[in-house]
Amino acid sequence: MIDILPGIQTTASALQAERIRADVISQNLANALTTRGADGKLYQRQQVRFESLLVNDPQGGNPVREVQVTIIPDERPARWAPDPANPGRMIEIPDINVHEEMVDLIVSQRTYEANLAAAKAARSMAIQTLSIGKRS
Amino acid sequence: MIDSLFHQPNYLAAKKLLEATSAERVAISGNLANAETPGYQRLHVAPSFKLQLQEAIRTGDMSALDEIAVRIQEDSSVTTSRQDGNNVSIEREMFELMRNSMDHAMETQLLTGNLLRLRLAITGRP
Numbered sequence A: 001m002i003d004i005l006p007g008i009q010t011t012a013s014a015l016q017a018e019r020i021r022a023d024v025i026s027q028n029l030a031n032a033l034t035t036r037g038a039d040g041k042l043y044q045r046q047q048v049r050f051e052s053l054l055v056n057d058p059q060g061g062n063p064v065r066e067v068q069v070t071i072i073p074d075e076r077p078a079r080w081a082p083d084p085a086n087p088g089r090m091i092e093i094p095d096i097n098v099h100e101e102m103v104d105l106i107v108s109q110r111t112y113e114a115n116l117a118a119a120k121a122a123r124s125m126a127i128q129t130l131s132i133g134k135r136s
Numbered sequence B: 001m002i003d004s005l006f007h008q009p010n011y012l013a014a015k016k017l018l019e020a021t022s023a024e025r026v027a028i029s030g031n032l033a034n035a036e037t038p039g040y041q042r043l044h045v046a047p048s049f050k051l052q053l054q055e056a057i058r059t060g061d062m063s064a065l066d067e068i069a070v071r072i073q074e075d076s077s078v079t080t081s082r083q084d085g086n087n088v089s090i091e092r093e094m095f096e097l098m099r100n101s102m103d104h105a106m107e108t109q110l111l112t113g114n115l116l117r118l119r120l121a122i123t124g125r126p
Helices: A008-030 A098-130 B009-033 B048-059 B062-067 B090-123
Strands: A046-054 A065-073 A079-082 A090-093 B043-045 B072-074
Touching: A008 A046, A008 A065, A008 A098, A008 B009, A065 B009, A098 B009, A098 B090, B009 B043, B009 B048, B009 B062, B009 B072, B009 B090, B048 B062
Parallel strands: none
Antiparallel strands: A046 A065, A079 A090, B043 B072
């Protein structure tokens, strides 16, 4: 089977990675004040780790890499905040900075757009290649 | 005899260029995909390709033209100020992608023009 869109797997892996990253950021924002998670413990901020992965290439010699994404917990400790239910007392809440998350979200969105542009370019170039020899 | 129809220097050079443009697009896609990967070094088509192509065209050696390999390698000429050691700049890659699309459009048109002229010569119909 010939590869009519070479390198599209790489772009697909990046789009998927950015989507996962945006999901993790949304989750952090949603749980910025969660004192009890599903496991009964304080919500722990999650983050993503991006790694480049050599593409499985039977011929070899292709150094282009895909992106592999892993979700890992952020080990930063909780912070103390006034307890709204009991004035004068403090409770532990996750240390989530909304500004930090929003900046990450913008970066993620821009990278997603760039990869989408790469996918569109691949498509239009494949169409051009397929019409070699045709009268336009 | 029919072989010689497809061995004109223009046609072969355009074919080789198209191969390089396609490889370059794969490299740019990889760079954009890894724009956020720590430590990633951007890839590009080895600069030796251009030199070899120029040399082959200058000497008119068509068999040398056929043997030029398009290799993708790390581009060490770009330095970075980023903390994570990644030297991909999205702006640069987007610009390269645009240039690459234009190159591709031009090269496919060159090939199409070549083939249509051949058809005209054979059939006498435009």
